[in-house]
Structures are given as structure tokens and as C-alpha cells.
Amino acid sequence: MRIYTKTGDDGTTGLFLGQRVSKADVLVDAYGDVDEAVSLLGVARAACPPGRIADLLFDRQRELFVAAADLATNPAHRDRLEPGVSLVTPEMVERLEGLIDVLVRERPLRPVFVVPGSNAASAAIDHARTVVRRAERHVVQSQAQGHDVADPVLRYLNRLSDLLFVVARHAAGDAEEPASHD
Template structure:
């Protein structure tokens, strides 16, 4: 018999946690996990847009970020009593991951300083897609904070990583806008 995608376990309004256990689909933690999943998908669109625009190095960086967001998702979704089984950088977010994002931000800003104006998203398809990914990550961060405030386990490294990756996506979207970027006002 062929494998099925459906299990019927979630029909009761719960979803499985990484390494066992179940949690309500209405939990703020599940909302944060869903946002991270959505960010990975939106970054997939951005990666395809980067490739189509010939921005190969940016597409490779976006793939790296997608993979790191899977680490964030695993960290968030893990049953709190089984966190000892997680592997740094594979299923648990580390401070080194955030430090690497900070280095990328600093390097990019040194090479291409931000304009002192707000830009209207959409100068290029790739920049618009990166801006969309940034907003989804910001929502993931808000939901992760809400989950922590509601008593769920959300590690400080996850919160720092989400904050920093959204900063990086802001910078990358500005880079992808190129010189034709449109300021909010003239």
C-alpha cells in the first residue's frame, strides 16, 4: 500500500511536536511555526526571482537562509522536555547563526550603504519578494514572542535570529532594488 500524506491525528485540532507530543493548532507557538514555514516558502519565490534576474549569489544566500529557517522551525516545534536531543545548528538555533547574519549585514552595508529614505517595495520582483519574506519573518518573531509570553518554550537565540534575519532581508531587498529604487516621497 502506498504511503498516505494524511494521518487524521490533527482532526482533533492538535498537531504533532518535533520529538513527540501534541499541541493545539490555535497555540501562538504553532502560529510562529506556521509563519516560519511561510517565510521559507516566500523565500523560495524570492530565490526563483533572484535566479531569473541572474542574481545567482543572492539566490544561493537565500537558499542558505531557507535551510536555517528549518532549524528555527525545529527549535520552536520541539517538545520542551526533549530539547536535550537537539543538535546545534541542525535542530537548535545557536548564537553563531545570528552572528553570521550580523556579519552578512555589516558586509553588505559596508559595500552598499542604505539610502536615508524609505523605499517603496517592488522596484524589482526579487526585491519585492525579499520584502515580503521580511514581513513574514517579522510576524513569526511577533508570534514567537507571544508564545514565550504565554508560557511556551521559545529560546532567546530563536528570538535573536528571527530579529536579525528580518534585518538582513531588509538589506537584501534594498540591494536587489538596485539604483532605480523609488523613495516613498519625491
């Protein structure tokens, strides 16, 4: 089997369930950002010891595949998407909110800006968080340009970036330095 198809040599890419669009489309940027976040979460997971944080990151990687499919689908065939498999659901957003609440109760956030990078895992999680924020901005731009993007995708990306901030603080432990030298 060949990995190259040559169909993208003209500057277009195929959407899930048919249709070709320009690779310069902002929606392609959005799901490209999601793909990048999946990879960065893999880097973060590889830097974590086996356990809760690594498992949490793995689950988010899988959910980001759902978000990417949701974003990369031919709008004419959105009715064929499966909730939780290729369609982001409100329940996925609620699950993130629950995780955030539990993690913040366990380790309350400090009222300071922190300098990321106290260890490899927290730095990679923070990097993934910034890419998720970029994906969120590209989704907003896509909606502004008339793309049919489901609201749960935008909410999911927003909550995911919040969750990743909290998870990065857990991964960093007590080693983080505040941004200012008060």
C-alpha cells in the same frame, strides 16, 4: 505512502519529539510563519538570477528549517536537539550580523523609506521579511504565554529580518523609489 494521517482532524498538531498541541496555539503560529517565510524566500530565489543573492537566500531557507525545528520541539526533549541542525545557535545569529555588515558596506542604506516592488525578487524578499517579523512577534507572544522558547531563536529572527531588508535593497538596485515625494 499516504500524506494524510488524520491525526490533525481534531484541531491538534504534533510537536517534534512527541506531544500534541492545539493548532490555535501562538507557538504553532510562530513556526507556521517560519514555514511561510521559507516558501517566500523560495519565490524570491526563483526570481533571482543564479549567484550571490540566490545562494544567500537558499542558505537562509535551510537555516529557517533549523528555527522551525527549534520552535516546534516538545519542550521536554529540547536536550536532544542538535546545534545548527535543529537548534538555533548564537553563531547563526553572528553569521547574520556579519552578512549585514558586509552588505551595508557594499551598498550603504539610503536614509529614506522605500516603496518595495521595484522588481519581483526584491518584492518577494521584502514580503518574506514581513513574515519573519510576524514570526518574531509570535515568538514574543509565545514567551509571554509561558512557552519555553530559546533566546537565540528570537535573536535569529530579528537579525534575519534586518538581513532581508538589506538583501532586498541589493536585489532592487537603483530602481527603488522613496516613500515620499520630497
